[in-house]
Amino acid sequence: MEKILVTSALPYANGPLHIGHVAGAYLPADIFVRFQKLLENDVIYICGTDEHGAPISIKAESEGVSPRDVVDKYHQSIKESFRGLEIEFDNFSGTARPEHHKISQSFFLNLLKKGFITKKTTKQWFDQKLGRFLSDRYIEGICPYCGSEGARGDQCDNCGKLIDALKLKNPISKISGDTPIIKETTHWYLDLPKFEKELREWLETKKYWKDNVRNFIFGWLNEGLIDRAITRDIDWGIPVPVENAEGKVLYVWFDAPIGYISSTMEWAKNIGDPDRWKDYWLDKNTKLIHFLGKDNIPFHTIIWPSMLMEQDDPYVLPHDVPANEYLNLEGQKMSTSRNWTVWVNDYLKYFDGELLRYVLAVNAPETKDSDFNWKDFQTRINSELNNILGNLANRTFVFSEKYFSGSIKKPDHLSEISQDNLNKANELVDQIHESYIKYQVRRVVKLIMDIARLGNKYFDETQPWVTIKNDPELAEETLYVCSELLRIISIAFSPIMPRSMKVLRQMMKLPDKLAWKNLGVQMEKISLNNVKPLFRKIEDKEIEEQIRILKQKQIEEEKGVEHKPEIEFDEFLKLELRIVEIVAAEKILKSNKLLKLKIRLNGESRTVVAGIAASYEPKEIIGKKVVMVMNLKPRRVMGVESQAMILAAHN
Ligand SMILES: [Zn+2]
The missing domain is CATH 2.170.220.10 (Methionyl-trna Synthetase; domain 2)
Known part of the structure; x- marks a missing residue:
């Protein structure tokens, strides 16, 4: 049995999780861990939120809350997103916890x-x-x-x-x-x-x-x-x-990777065996595997191993760092500052988390940047998951229920075509095994769909709707072989689609407990139960809605540059613009926005009311030279006559 410690880069607790994060560091790790559990290896999956650093303190300041509040809010939000996507950690900690401080120091x-x-x-x-x-x-x-x-x-x-x-x-x-x-x-x-x-x-x-x-x-x-x-x-x-x-x-980059250790310590404590973390971290036989996006490569392959090498305790060094490239959105680089992304918690309001797992696995940015787009999302779900795998399950089970009351037994002998198809499926299983180990999730999905394609082709070729009339045993053989293919898929695909594969197994009354070694153990009989469609189709209007939401976000982002109608040069020339000096400034009582300014222009002095109190303290602007519109009609504001107007702009 191998001992494997898997980590994903700690998500930063200053915002929610988006699909780019998921595709790069979390889904690939979760799939790998689930696969290792199928192999019955000793594997734990460790993570937590990265809770320090300037972005958090600045966000706290701007929102008028404490950094702790910011951290707690996003720790919770990120955890819920992971839950919705069935990304399951053995422990999910946070770096602001006292144990983490202690070991980092x-x-x-x-x-x-x-x-x-x-x-x-x-x-x-x-x-x-x-x-x-x-x-x-x-x-x-x-x-x-x-x-x-x-x-x-x-x-x-x-x-x-x-x-x-x-x-x-x-x-x-x-x-x-x-x-x-x-x-x-x-x-x-x-x-x-x-x-x-x-x-x-x-x-x-x-x-x-x-x-x-x-x-x-x-x-x-x-x-x-x-x-x-x-x-x-x-x-x-x-x-x-x-x-x-x-x-x-x-620096957060110094303490964040230590979070993998402190989170493992927390895990050991929680399972009532506080020294257990040492079995992983201080044993040279442990395979330590860090999943991350490419921006984290230098920290995990240069700085972090350096930090580990010179500790008193003999820490294990990373065995592998399978970093991924970036996921783009609709052909453009994702950007949280431009709000050009799909937040997981938003996604989950509309769709099942497993569908995202599927599409991000098919499009995994394993060797180069890849793209997520909503049309492709719909096509993948409808023409792959539904039309290939969903169809195989549906036609097999519906036919079995209709003609065999949902009860199919293993044939005594298999015809050549049946045996041939099962052999081909087993060859594909070997390739799937190899691809999981090499973190080639895209290839795994393709190979699994190949098994389902094989099943559909076999179903078409053996024509159970014809054989049922004159040779029901032959029809039953077709259904048995197709069910066998579905059983194989229900194990081999479970690291990527854990929930729907569980449903598939329940329909065939197979045990919940999965193991890769059981792939070769054929069913003696199948008794169906609670048959229903495995997946649902995505309607055009659902995709149109998502595209509309994305476009709306872009419009909101660009609002700052909404332009006014053009004016003539003559109109502009009517303005009298002067550089004047601010000689006095004070707050206008009962107003958060207004400052009363005294300005001087040569020998002339005037009073001006300006709505800049939220951005400037009176003392910072005394002595400053600014541009004023001098010929705006005087106007009384809060009881003070304003005799000019200051020019100001955002940012
Ligand atoms: Zn550069």
Whole structure:
């Protein structure tokens, strides 16, 4: 029996789960784990939410709640999405829990003690408007490597390279929109160059890793490793466990993978065997497999193994890191900031989670980016699941009920064509086994549909609707062989479609408990029970509705640039625009929005009421020079006469 520890990259608890996440890191892992359980291997599947970092504290601030509230809300939401998709973990924890803090700090201290962590004072981007250092992901600019715009301070989504934030060109603060300045701060760094030799030797043994993963890693190694800062200046996270480190926390990328260990510890505790986690993490025979999207490759293949190598306890290193590429939506890159995605909780309001499992398995981005689109979703469900597999089950069972009262016995002898079809199915089963092991889920689905296609072709060729009239035993043989094919599918397909395969088995009164080794054990007789269609068809109008929802989201996103009718130049010339100085500013009592300004233009002074109190404090704008419309008719606002109008724009 093999011992396997499977993890999926921890989903970040600052938003709900979307189908891109599911396709990359969770569904492939869940399928693999279910397959290993079928093989009766000793496997556990560990995950949890990643609950630290600047995005969470900033979201909390903007919503006027605590970071804990944000984390709890999305932890719950993500968990429900997984439940709806039947993605089942042995443990699903969270990194804000005390046990996780403790072990993360001990990882840090161990590396520090052994000289793998150094302390340096460096320069960092600082947002003067907010009075805070900007963590890398709150800086955006032009990638120094590929020149693409919108690269974050930590990584470029376009070329995938990790970036030194200070090298980003034309940086802006993503929070305030200001151009940040560079200021000094002290941080702790993981001395990656010290690990390079050992890492390279270890990675050289991973010839069986997926090509996309190996290419990425060696491209990265060959550029030479550099020190990576593993602490940050924010207030939400795991405190750096040394003296004089107030306001410093561990970088989420340092603590998140340790979450795999703390979640396993929590699992061990929950099953009443607190040391059990060691059986997995501290045993060289454990196959540790990390499922993730391609953006997580460097952290799991370079930084994380380095952290594990130098601990006092002999941690097992990753056995495999089957990273996936990206899933696009309707031909465009998914983007949560542009709301161009399908959120799982939205999806589940309309459709069964298993249908998504099927479509994401068929379209799995295993070797290159793939696409999810609603028309394809409908076609896959209707013409594959329904018309091939659903049809085989339906025609076999309906016919059996009609002519044999739902009771079919195994024939004493099988004709050549029947035996031939069962043999072919068994060959396909061997290929399915191999494909599951190689994480080739797309191929698994194709091979399973091949078994169903085989069954339909055999049903057509043996014509039970003809044989029933003069040779009922021959008709019964057809039904037996088709039921056998369905039984094989009900086991082999169960890692991908657990619920409907359970239904299929219940219709044939087969035991719930599944094992791969039972694939070769034929049924002696079949007595049908509660026969119903396995899947439902998706109507055109349901798909039209989803496409309408997507389009609506895009319209909402673009609302900010709704334009007004054009005007003539002459009309524009009527405006008297002047640069004036603000010499005094105060809040207007009883108003959250209005400031009363005194402005000066040469010798002239005027009073202006401006609706900018939500964005500016009076003291920040005194002395500023701004553009005013000077010839707008005076107007009384809250009892004050406003004698000009300030020009302002969003962002
Ligand atoms: Zn780039």
